[in-house]
Amino acid sequence: MGTVRKNRPSRKRGDGDERPSPEQRPDKDPRVDWREQTFNAGDVGPVEQVSTPLDLITTLRMIMVDIDPQHLNPVLFDDGKGTFASRLYHQTVRHWLDRDPFWGRATVLNTGTGLHLQLHLDPVVEFAGPADRDLWGAVVRSVQNTLPSDPNAPGLTALTRPVGSVNSKTNRTVKLLRPGTPVTPDAVLEFVDKLRRRPFATIASILHGADRITPCPICKTDGSTLAALDRVGRCYARCGTVKLAQLFGTFMSDPATQGEE
Ligand SMILES: [Zn+2]
Incomplete structure (x- = not known):
């Protein structure tokens, strides 16, 4: 790549993240394009190290919706200053979240290109077997489909980006826009039941x-x-x-x- 990277992230690691960095290269920022698992142990690292096939996913930690301004009507982010993602949040998405008690618990990240909305689960859901994984795969899809987003985005296999890492598409640092509060698995199922009705x-x-x-x-x-x-x-x-x-x-x-x- 060889591009000069501005906006280098701080060296502070994520909260509670004591895993060693997989590879320390002194000449390059080690957190460019890192991803975070929404499943299993929630590992953080280069995409090739943390992406996981569906049949190896045993635990759901969060439901994530990727909202990319590129796919949305520009009137949703035509006001104010800042990047498309920042405007999209302040002008539109925060109102969606504030209108619903379930979505109101979401954590929102500005990923440098768009928004990642995360509903963290507490407790996390551990799948009893493949049927359970299929059920939760459908639940995740159903929750994701309540907001305008890419219908082809991954469900259970989704990766988010850790706060403080760098998005190489824009050289912007991934930032927390809205801290959330966790939801219980029962609250997720109740929301999906309401959607069904x-x-x-x-x-x-x-x-x-x-x-x-x-x-x-x-x-x-x-x-x-x-x-x-x-x-x-x-x-x-x-x-x-x-x-x-x-x-x-x-x-x-x-x-x-x-x-x-
Ligand atoms: Zn009409």
């Missing part, structure tokens, strides 16, 4: 803060209202029945206009 109403209340949204965010017709029912939305102006995918669509960027910061 009332998917549209639950997600509309997180993203819009209301069960009646004026004007309808799909057609934007003057005087229209989108009513968030349990499973679908209803717009009496133009749209008729509105599906969850249409609601999410208003938050996503047009693929043709996606660009780097």
Whole structure:
């Protein structure tokens, strides 16, 4: 790579992290592009050392959602100063979190390119076997799908970035934007049960803060209202029945206009 790295991270290691660094190279920052497991022991290190195939995952430590401004509608981060990720948090994402008691417990990192939202589990979930892992894989996916994010992002195998490490794409240090509080596994299952019963109403209340949204965010017709029912939305102006995918669509960027910061 040979690029000059500005914004070198502090040498302080993560809290409680007493593992030796795998490789100390005096000429290079040892924490460039390090990752942290959301599973098993929560190991921190170069991606090739900490990434793990699904069938070797036995413990879930946190549920992580990766929100990349590149995939989102630019109106969600068009205000204020700072990087796209910082603006996206302050202008939009913190309101989503503040509207829901479950998501309100999330820890948020600015990864240097986007946001990692982490719901830390206490206690961690240890899988009794493959069926248990499959169940929690579906639970993680369901929680991830409540916020506009990449639907192809990894679920149980997700890696996050440790605070203080450096993202080589931007040479920015990974920063903590919002400290969270852990959730219990039961609270996760209760949230997923609520989603199963009332998917549209639950997600509309997180993203819009209301069960009646004026004007309808799909057609934007003057005087229209989108009513968030349990499973679908209803717009009496133009749209008729509105599906969850249409609601999410208003938050996503047009693929043709996606660009780097
Ligand atoms: Zn409409």
